[in-house]
Amino acid sequence: MLPHFTIPMGRYTGPKTKVSRRYGVPLFGPSKSLERKNYPPGMHGPKGSRRKQSDYAIALGEKQKLRYQYGLLERQFRRIFQNALRKRGVTGETLLQLLETRLDNVVFRLGLANTRSGARQLVSHGHVLVNGRTVNISSYNVKAGDEVSVKDKPKTRQLALRNLELTQIVPVPDWLTVDRDALKGKVARIPSREEIQPMVNEQLIVELYSR
Numbered sequence: 001m002l003p004h005f006t007i008p009m010g011r012y013t014g015p016k017t018k019v020s021r022r023y024g025v026p027l028f029g030p031s032k033s034l035e036r037k038n039y040p041p042g043m044h045g046p047k048g049s050r051r052k053q054s055d056y057a058i059a060l061g062e063k064q065k066l067r068y069q070y071g072l073l074e075r076q077f078r079r080i081f082q083n084a085l086r087k088r089g090v091t092g093e094t095l096l097q098l099l100e101t102r103l104d105n106v107v108f109r110l111g112l113a114n115t116r117s118g119a120r121q122l123v124s125h126g127h128v129l130v131n132g133r134t135v136n137i138s139s140y141n142v143k144a145g146d147e148v149s150v151k152d153k154p155k156t157r158q159l160a161l162r163n164l165e166l167t168q169i170v171p172v173p174d175w176l177t178v179d180r181d182a183l184k185g186k187v188a189r190i191p192s193r194e195e196i197q198p199m200v201n202e203q204l205i206v207e208l209y210s211r
Helices: 016-023 032-036 045-049 055-070 074-086 091-100 103-109 116-124 154-167 202-209
Strands: 128-130 147-150 176-179 184-187
Touching (some): 055 074, 055 202, 074 202, 091 103, 103 116, 103 128
Antiparallel strands (some): 176 184
């Protein structure tokens, strides 16, 4: 029997399509419902979405989109932003890099899990190795050259193989390399903004936190 993974309390567990429709982008992956109804949910249909938003509301929406995409609570997201602020370079791009190089996201990008929440569970339950050592902290940031793999246990391998079957048509980003047979991957380099292809204007998020 495969291990049962639950979603940690405090994270969004409601209708994902509704959230994606609210922001107009597939935050949780491709959605046929979003393609059919490319306007926010509510009583008024497409006409109800034409109200002009303030600059603050637009910036807040960008932050919420990024937070939902990576499955983070506000305090977690703010902590990552503060970390980005302390580092050299462009704060917005650094923020995206810190989010993208989280261990749970890397496990998801490698196809070892078919959702970020599933990847987070793999990590937190101690099924993931970084350079051969168990790391059970989802927010752990991998570095260039790090190898990410799953433990050599029957149940863990069975789950990872099933996920790889589900994600085999999803391309692995160029900044990662994957060995599907060995159930492992490697961080070739830290991704650039162009490689991350964000669904948001991260500069608006920087300006929002700078108010």
